[in-house]
Amino acid sequence: MAGAVPPEPRLRADARRNSEQIRSAAIGAFQGQGLTVPLEEVAKAAGVSKATIFNRFGGRVGLIEAVIEEVVARELFALIDRTRTVDDAGERIAYYLTAIRDLQYRQPAFNDVLLQTYPHSGQLMEICRVGSVANEEFVEAARAGGALRPEFTAGDLHALVRDNALALKHGERPPRDDYDRRTGYLLDGIRDPGKIRTTPPSRPARPGSGCRPGP
Secondary structure: OOOOOOOHHHHHHHHHHHHHHHHHHHHHHHHHHOOOOOHHHHHHHHOOOHHHHHHHHOOHHHHHHHHHHHHHHHHHHHHHHHHOOOOOHHHHHHHHHHHHHHHHHHOHHHHHHHOOOOOOOHHHHHHHHHHHHHHHHHHHHHHHOOOEOOOOOHHHHHHHHHHHHHHHHHOOOOOHHHHHHHHHHHHHHHEOHHHOOOOOOOOOOOOOOOOOOOO
């Protein structure tokens, strides 16, 4: 038929719109409920079918990898950069651990990354690798400066953060004030006994995390 508009441009526009709707819905769902949220909920929020998610992103892992930067990675990497600007090594590790725990409390998706819920995702494992490098860097600097108990290692920090991820994901969520108070107890427990502070740490502004590949 003369003058008819080919359907392909309209289909491509619909596909782009669907993809953006899915991305937006996934970011909200993952940040609010974690990476294991049912895809049916994401599809409903996006106004599409679950099959459309598979068609556009190949499934859950593909969708996670498409949005993980906005969900948690960008904040994590910014936190690590901010931590490196803290001059004193003891204050640096205190800032870092407080920031990790804050992000864990606010972002359920971060706990799924720490727990390596989807270990076959190379992108999520890379986030863990970056966090592991930061853990080792900050712990070793604090130990060298005499701010931590000499027996405390980066592996201990990893275990503490991972245990907290398990508690937040599978246990009862504590009130924020109690949670922050316990962060102070944790910091006092890992510091050199002669350098324990008497006031709880302040909550960092929009911090991040660390994890390491493998148990």
